Amino acid sequence: MATKTLYVCSNCGHEEPKWVGRCPDCGEWSTFVEEARESKKVVGFAERATRQKKSAAGKTLSLNEVRAVESENRADTGVEELNRVLGGGIVPGSMVLVGGEPGVGKSTLLLQVMGHLGEGSLMVSGEESPRQVAMSARRLGVEGVGFKVLSETDVDVIEATILEERPRYVVVDSIQTLYSPELSGAPGGVGQVRECAARLMRLAKSEGIAVLLVGHVTKDGSIAGPRVLEHMVDTVLQFEGDRFQSFRVLRALKNRFGSTNEVGVFEMTSRGMVEVEDPSAFFLSRREGEMPSGVVTVCLLEGTRPMLVEIESLVAPSTLANPRRVANGVDTGRVNMLCAVLSRRAGLVLGDQDVFVNVTGGVRVEEPAADLGVALAIASALRDRPVGKGTACFGEVGLTGEVRFVSGAPRRVGELIKMGFGRIIRPEGKSDGPPKANTDGRAERKVSVIEVSTLEEAVAVALL
DSSP: OOEEEEEEETTOEEEESOSSSSSSTTTSSSOOOEEEEEOOOOOHHHHHHHHHHSSOOOOOOTTTTSSOOOOSSSSSSSSSSHHHHHHHSSSOOOEEEEEEEEEEEEEEEEEHHHHHHHHHHEESSSSSOOOHHHHHHHHHHTTTTTTTTEEOOOOHHHHHHHHOOSSSSEEOGHHHGOOOTSSSOOTSSSSHHHHHHHHHHHHHHOOOOEEEEEEOOTTTSSSSSOHHOOOOOSSSEEEETTTTEOOOOOEEEEEEEHHHSSSEEEEEEEEEEEOOOOOOOOSOOOSSSOTTTTTTEEEETTEEEEEEEEEEEEEOOOEEEEEEEEEEOOOHHHHHHHHHHHHHHSSOOOTEEEEEEEEGGGGOOOOOOGHHHHHHHHHHHHOOOOOOEEEEEEOOTTTTTEOOOOOTTTHHHHHHHHTOOOEEEESSSOOOOOOOTTTTSSSOOOOOOESSHHHHHHHHHOOO
């Protein structure tokens, strides 16, 4: 057969006969990659009609006849934080995609999971030899648990091995290294990734095998390959965290068998991924004495778990025509908006100041409840006046300067009290009742919960 060249969008899979700068389907720029395919034989109308007649009809089932997968059938991964994100464990016959930057800990976590699952598990390594996998397993202490290793990238060989070995769980590291001999594209291409993932998905559904895929990410943080890859799988997990920091967060971007609001918190150590049971204590600094200016503690809510982080800010006179707004761990556009609200609604002059905002510990903050903490940190740094030790806050800030109520306020207040904060600034809202000052069994202490309605009021209260 003759080959022809097509250009395929790596984001949505749209095909064009020639290269175009912008995808007409999804609107993304510079996403088309070249792909060589064998041209198919032109089938006439009569032959097409004959084929349609030969096709057998599918068998339908009533929902009453189908046995649903109950929660007790889920497999325990041995990592409670991962179980939390998955919704209770691995569902038989499901397909899970784990993405993240290089060195963030994807392979390490899945190797620990394989160590717990033990016999009946197969690890397909397309990037490492069996000897390298054994070295990593010895380092993590899971070398003698009995799971098998296959170093192969040909999806035909992988499929035949799975059908012969009949494992219950399969880990593929990574999906971008696999290739199908039927396609002419290189491994990692749009067509190869889509075809290999589709074949593994059909195998997982038909044989009831749980397949966990490791996926690379692009420079903007999205999972490499066509967007249809994320639509194929049942669960998409994303590892976040600075590779130079030990802190890691595992989020569920998609989960057909559980919630996407839960997160798992880990610390990368020489022994592998260690679960962090109390993230609040992990991120708070151990400063003695008075807190410096520009530092504010904020209570975030990741799923059902409250987590305390410190937000730092530095404000300095600018020597540029356009002052800089630099943010690390929080969206720069959000910082620009809060600077504008502080200038317009709270009377702070920031037009000639450089503003730097940082979230300690390498955490990525996306929740709007951190707005009040970022704004108060900037105000504290500008006036060079600390908010005071034992003070924390949470709340969303609107363009009108209003401090808006956020969900989970009772849980946030309870976490702050448990961690020893005696002065809490929060938005006005539904009453949570009097704070329980002695929730941790220690001596009773006085806790002041201050409700504010505007950002100007919050700045006045925080910087007394």
